[in-house]
Amino acid sequence: MRWLRRGARRSDAWQGCRTSTPSHAIVARSWSALALGVFLALLVAARSLTAAAQADLAAERARMVATIEAHAKQASIALGRDSIAPEILKVVGDVPRHEFVPDRVRGDAYADRPLPIGYGQTVSQPFIVALMTDLLRVRPGDVVLEVGTGSGYQAAVLAHLARRVYTIEIVPALADSAAARLQRLGYGNVATRSGDGYYGWEEAEPFDGIIVTAAASQIPPPLIRQLKPGGRMVIPLGAPFALQHLVLVERNADDGRVTTKQLLPVSFVPLTSGSRQR
Amino acid sequence: MLLFLAVALVSAGALAYEVRLTRLFSIVQWHHYAYMVISIALLGYGASGAFLALVGDGLRRHLGAAFAAGAALFAVSAVTSFAVAERLPFNALAVLWEPRQLLFLPILYTLFALPFFGAATCIGLALAAFPERVGRIYRYDLIGAAAGAIGLMLALFVLFPDTALRLVALLGLLAAALGISLRESGAIRKGRAAACSAAAIAACAALPPSWTALHLSEYKGLSQALLVPGAKVLAEDSSPLGLLTVVSSPTIPLRHAPGLSLYNATEPPAQLGVFTDGDGLTAITAFDGRREPLNYLDSTPTALPYHLLEKPEVLILGAGGGTDILLALLHGATTIDAVEINPQLVRLVAERFAAFAGHLYERPGVRVHVAEARSFVAGRRDRYDVIQIPLLDSFAAAAAGTHSLSESYVYTIEAFEQYLDHLRPGGYLAITRWLKLPPRDSLRLFATAVSALERRGIGEPGRHLALVRSWNTTTLLVKNGPLTGQDMAKIRRFADERAFDLAFLPGMAREEANQFNILDQPLFFDGAVALLGRERDEFLRDYKFDIAPTTDDRPYFFDFFKWRALPELLERRAIGGVALLDWGYLLLAATLVQAAALALVLILAPLLSLGRDRREPAAAGLARWRVALYFLAIGFAFLFIEIASIQRFVLFLGHPVYAIPVVLCGFLFFAGLGSGIAPKLTARLEALRARSPQSAPIRISAADRLFRCFVRVRYPPLALAIAGIGTAALLHLVVALPLFRWLMPLPGALKIAVSLVLIAPLAFFMGMPFPLALVRVAAARSALVPWAWGINGCASVLSAILAILLAMSLGFNAVVLIAIGLYVLAAVTLR
Structure with a gap:
């Protein structure tokens, strides 16, 4: 028994060698604990830093939303109402716009301006994104088509509001990076495609809303066909960095008649007030 | 002597570089940057004057090396400046969002001033080193400059602009090779010169292509088109009129059809895109003789006049890729005269892609003319049923206001009168433009038509006019004769079938104006009505954009800027109102401000310090301020x-590509003659003055008789020169435009000869005030000479920009009148 015990003890000791902690092991352990601690501390610090950065970004987004709201006050004619829908403002306040712009302009991601995203393309000014989204009048069950994905920002905004978003981009490199970006950020309800937007997305038609951000000298007839009666299509017209006006194409729910509205984003009376009063 | 050759080479290089830059800026950047080039060039010249005044003595001791260094600086910086400038992240389009982009402008100025600084330093050194040969050096300088400008223009017909840059650099390096072989006597070591020249040629040939390659702005239409999968360049052609690029896009077709009806269901057939200077897309449309694939054209607003006439005879001003000819063919036009200014574009449609275009220009009844629209119409006796001016500029360019600084003589009142003269009774002038909101182009065209009809004595111009609006274009119709009830019914049906709106039709109701493409207010209708009514002047005044008709004197059709609206437009800039502001004009104003600052730093500062060092006792009657004012005035006046x-x-x-070199060369040459004769004139007048009138010789020439009028003036040659300038300039004002109208149909070479004859007397006299006064200043207070030179250069820099700004608001006649006033002021100052 004794030897057994001894054996057991030996065994204990043997085990102890494995399991208990000799001095050099303690030293090693404490070093690794220290390293772990440092690592954890760093991680926590980094996390809190990230949290601080996140808070900063959230603050920037909040400022951006405030700017959009202020601008919208002067856009009642285009909007057809006094302000941009609160759910759109909330979405714009949530979507990480900085993820959708190239690194070199990331500092300006939430600035009140359009930004270059390469390939001669731009991501629209936040206010214009909100305005165009508002004009689409997206409801939760809607299916929306976007022609001209760009960096995917507009699609991301729409993804929060619609059931499903289909988006087509003509420049393959942009299409690929936008698809990867939207996937990485978890936009599961956005389907992306690289190619010609002229024929729309036949498998997914009809659409409640269509947005055509790719410059075009005509409104593709297939897109009008793929628009549900009562649906709305928004087309911004202009040059890079110089939006001129928005075209809202509406398909009448009753007779299917197609009309357009030409909308200046900002209310602007071309005659000086003196003349108008006369 | 080879020194003269070296001077001529540098001078030719500098002028060729200037012309080439103008072209390159139009290709890689946006058009109005070309306007900066003249001022930038002069900035370099002015700075070299200051530089030589400060350190010229030292450089003269090592003349050959210094000359070679200047020429080499020119050659090297001509290439590197452009290469560097192209790589600057300057985004002209984003200036309004990011004002710090404006900081790139001074960098660009400095970069492009370098080559001109180098060239001017060479010539200045040569002039200073051989005072006894100044006349000949000056003459070779002028010959070189003229040859450079004309030579590069000709070279651009056969060379691409990037190859032309090698030639420019080669001119500079050859001059450097001669300079480094220069003996102190002015003779040349021939062996060394030959060896160095060979090295120069080798260096230019070995220049890596990436250094001279053009980097097109990524925002240009061509750059965008080439990003489309499968798109490729089929052909490229270059001339001074533009770099043409033909792009095919088989995978994703172009489908170019401006204003196409929302009701149209047919897809356009295959098209080739033709870009001019990377923009301004025009399409060559595939045509196999069948009409069905072309039916989409009937759904475009340009089809309107063909629905009002049977078997018309048609004139198309701006054939482009030929789509409008197809439209006319589709509607059974019997004859079609298609006018296109760019011969290479015609050749692309007629030869290279003739099969694709269905041998368009060989179809019965189709005649293509290489000509400018106004000249063609002026030289034509025929009358037409339809004169069509199609849409040839791009929507983006129109929206971004990139043409706001360019003149257009196609849309002026005088042009409209000409068109109306060439319409048969009952014929139509049809002009399509991109839609802008609030209306600008379309209302300006409407106002122009009203003015032109009124000038022809038509009491109710409104009865001749119709304006139709698609979702993104407007089409103005001017009838030679009142629109009948039948006409109006047809226009209504045309619009209704295509979801186009009537923006104006005689007698229509306001409600009718907003049916398919709905505006918050029917601004086009309201504007048209106001322009026809008694409140026209009030409306034009109160409208926040300048939409008054343009004239040949003030041909800035694309400039709608009004200072009064600026605060409001700036305030709305960030709220989606950016396209309301024609920032081309503002950019020009910004250029003026910055150039003024730079000119002060570069030219005046060193000269002021120089003046302080060598203060002289004030000479009688020649105060500093008089000298300053005189040279300021003549500097401004000359360039005006x-x-x-x-x-x-x-x-x-x-x-402009014809006008700039011809006028530039004319002025260089004849002003050179005038300045050469100025000293002889002075001597002659002094001689005349010495004789009293009583003892006048019996035989006296007519010229002497004329001179005698000026003898009694305190400084007769100057008075004579100013009187000559005034007379010649006023004569230009009165005679030029009617004369042009009369001589417009002449062939190009004859027109150039006429131009030179017209320029000769004016430029001749304009060459005098500078040397006349400089001689006087040199005699009285020689230390003021470089100062005067600097002030003159300074004024030249600013006046090039100011002249355009003034012309845009007041017209060219006003600019000339101001210049005459400045010359008189100068004469009075230095009495």
Whole structure:
């Protein structure tokens, strides 16, 4: 028994060698604990830093939303109402716009301006994104088509509001990076495609809303066909960095008649007030 | 002597570089940057004057090396400046969002001033080193400059602009090779010169292509088109009129059809895109003789006049890729005269892609003419049923206001009168433009038509006019004769079937104006009505954009800027109102401000310090301020007249690429003659003055008789020169435009000869005030000479920009009148 015990003890000791902690092991352990601690501390610090950065970004987004709201006050004619829908403002306040712009302009991601995203393309000014989204009048069950994905920002905004978003981009490199970006950020309800937007997305038609951000000298007839009666299509017209006006194409729910509205984003009376009063 | 050759080479290089830059800026950047080039060039020249005044003595001791260094600086910086500038992250389009982009402008100025600084230093050194040969050096300088400008223009017909840059650099390096072989006597070591020249040629040939390659702005239409999968360049052709690029896009077709009806269901057939200077897309449309694939054209607003006439005879001003000819063919036009200014574009449609285009220009009844629209119409006796001016500029360019600084003689009142003269009774003038909101182009065209009809004595111009609006274009119709009830019914049906709106039709109701493409207010209708009513002047005044008709004197059709609206537009800039602001004009104003600052730093500062060092006792009657004012005035006046002349001759010669070298060379040559004769004139007048009138010789020439009028003036040659300038300039004002209208149909070479004859007397006299006064200043207070030179250069820099700004608001006649006033002021100052 004794030897057994001894054996057991030996065994204990043997085990102890494995399991208990000799001095050099303690030293090693404490070093690794220290390293772990440092690592954890760093991680926590980094996390809190990230949290601080996140808070900063959230603050920037909040400022951006405030700017959009202020601008919208002067856009009642285009909007057809006094302000941009609160759910759109909330979405714009949530979507990480900085993820959708190239690194070199990331500092300006939430600035009140359009930004270059390469390939001669731009991501629209936040206010214009909100305005165009508002004009689409997206409801939760809607299916929306976007022609001209760009960096995917507009699609991301729409993804929060619609059931499903289909988006087509003509420049393959942009299409690929936008698809990867939207996937990485978890936009599961956005389907992306690289190619010609002229024929729309036949498998997914009809659409409640269509947005055509790719410059075009005509409104593709297939897109009008793929628009549900009562649906709305928004087309911004202009040059890079110089939006001129928005075209809202509406398909009448009753007779299917197609009309357009030409909308200046900002209310602007071309005659000086003196003349108008006369 | 080879020194003269070296001077001529540098001078030719500098002028060729200037012309080439103008072209390159139009290709890689946006058009109005070309306007900066003249001022930038002069900035370099001015700075070299200051530089030589400070350190010229030292450089003269090592003349050969210094000359070679200057020429080499020119050659090297001509290449590197452009290469560097192209790589600057300057985004002209984003200036309004990011004002710090404006900081790139001074960098660009400095970069492009370098080559001109180098060239001017060479010539200045040569002039200073051989005072006894100044006359000949000056003459070779002028010959070189003229040859450079004309030579590069000719070279651009056969060379691409990037190859032309090698030639420019080669001119500079050859001059450097001669300079480094220069003996102190002015003779040349021939062996060394030959060896160095060979090295120069080798260096230019070995220049890596990436250094001279053009980097097109990624925002240009061509760059965008080439990003489309499968798109490729089929052909490229270059001339001074533009770099043409033909793009095919088989995978994703172009489908170019401006204003196409929302009701149209047919897809356009295959098209080739033709870009001019990377923009301004025009399409060559595939045509196999079948009409069905072309039916989409009937759904475009340009089809309107063909629904009002049977078997018309048609004139198309701006054939482009030929789509409008197809439209006319589709509607059974019996004859079609298609006018296109760019011969290479015609050749692309007629030869290279003739099969694709269905041998369009060989179809019965189709005649293509290489000509400028106004010249063609002026030389034509025929009358037409339809004169069509199609849409040839791009929507983006129109929206971004990139043409706001360019003149257009196609849309002026005088042009409209000409078109109306060439319409048969009952014929139509049809002009399509991109829709802008609030309306600008379309209302300006409407106002122009009203003015032109009124000038022809038509009491109710509104009865001749119709304006139709698609979702993104407007089409103005001017009838030679009142629109009948039947006409109006057809227009209504045309619009209704295509979801186009009537923006104006005689007698229509306001409610009718907003049916398919709905505006918050029917601004087009309201504007048209106001322009026809008694409140027209009030409306034009109160409208926040300048939409008054343009004239040949003030041909800035694309400039709608009004200072009064600026605060409001700036305030709305960030709220989606950016396209309301025609920032081309503002950019020009910003250029003026910055150039003024730079000119002060570069030219005046060193000269002021120089003046302080060598203070002289004030000479009698020649105060510093008089000298300053005199050279300031003549510096401004000279370029005012030169630039006004360039613009005027654009109308006559058809395009700036012809007008700029012809006018520039004319002024260089004849002003050179005038300045050469100035000293002899002084001597002659002094001799005349010495004789009293009583003892006048019996035989006295007519010229002497004329001179005698000036003898009693305190400084007769100057008075004579100013009187000559005034007379010649006023004569230009009165005679030039009617004369141009009369001579417009002449062939190009004859027109150039006429231009030179017209320029000769004016430029001759304009060459005198500078040397006349400089001689006087040199005699009285020699230390003021470089100062005067600097002030003159300074004024030249600013006046090039100011002249355009003034012309845009007041017209060219006003610019010339101001210049005459400045010359008189100068004469009074230095009495």
